[in-house]
Amino acid sequence: MINWEKIKIQLIDFLKTELNKTGLERVTVGVSGGLDSAVVSALCKEAFGDNMSAVLMPSQFSSKSSAEDAIEHCEKFNIKYEIKSIAPMVEAYIENMDEDRLRIGNFSARMRMSVLYDTSSRDKSIVVGTSNKSEILLGYGTIFGDIACAINPIGEIYKSDEFDFARYLGVPETILNKKPSADLWEGQSDEEELGHSYKEMDEVLKLLVDQGKSKEDVMALGHDEALIDRLVYRMKANAFKGKLPVIANIKWS
Template sequence: MEKQVEAIVEWLRQQLKQSGAKGFVVGVSGGIDSAVVANLIKRAAPENSLGVLLPIYTKPEHMTDSQKVIEKCGIDSLTLDLTESHNVMYSYIQDQLKGKNEFNESTDQLAGANLRARLRMSALYTVATNYNYLVVGTDNAAEWYTGYFTKYGDGGVDILPIVDFTKSEVRELAKYLDVPEEVITKAPSADLWEDQTDEKEMGTTYDRIDAYLGGEEIPEKDKDIIELLHKRSAHKRDPLPQYKRKS
């Protein structure tokens, strides 16, 4: 892990040189992936790294975990509570759709959750522009393969330093980086709605996704779920379709 951390930190520094940016910003959620990234960018740019807490109806325990990560790795921080912004914007959109009798209750939870992720992305880029920083993503290999991220939300970033690492490898990185134990062991959650967890939403576990990505045999049911998630989310990873005009 020491060699891996050193290599990532050097890669991060190269990204700054190539882009002309001054530093890094990451959204800190209280989860293991953002905790690892916060530690990595702090090592890469000690004086020019920022962790941003972006609560939207966020449980106090998630905020507590976020603060523990911030304090332990010593990164500069900023808190932007977007709860009211989300409420005002989504309520307005809902009212307009209801006025046209076209409001779809079956997609209400997902639409509201995706708006949370996209508001957070917008806030991070606003902060990044202020400092001339790069927005650093927190997706790991399992999330990338299954598409477990919001398009133009938490998937809207400049660089992805841990996207080649499985969830189990991220846990090892977290232990090496001395991330708080309660953050390492908590159930992964994107904090998109009440009592939401990643594995409950995906229908499989990170351990099985990691095993599948490593070429191991897993139950057929889990294999089918993983491949379906991968297929459905291809549009998130592929370049945007572009019409080529006729000559």
């Protein structure tokens, strides 16, 4: 059983320590109406009080419920927020994306991060990330989009465990009960895109990553070979997203 009180104390200490290192006093967080940003914004509220900028950034493809859930969450935790629509930014470029939903989704994620970094510049703050461990391992995020941040308090928490943490923190039931979604387009679902539930994937990831078990060991425990292969492939194929750009090593003589 995970001691979430202990985890919360560690993460609040992490947030305060890392912000203190920068010499700044504020943080900026994007609040989408989803689980990850709800957990992170709740932690930031407890750590920094009103020294945080919460930004809602709907697009023309966002579901109406996402904004409603984000506002409900902010009001419950007394988080001051502002709404900055990215719809005009996406609309200005959308004709170049051939109605490709994935390209539009990635572009939207990068526009949101542009808004967050501009807000952080305005407020002399740092951007706090909202990607969980499952997403990071599987590369389920947009490079220079939602993956970008200065610090990330939940990058070691698996998505399936995060629901319990969110419930402990008091995140609204409307957020806890809905399907995980990056809200890249109406009706988009993380688990439908990935092909499995986070619970199924996280059980295998914990064995492969945290316990260092081989494929054969994981199969012997009753897990599907196709799922294991799919997760291993995604981790390898998307590992570059978690690395800094590679700079050429020049030999000058």
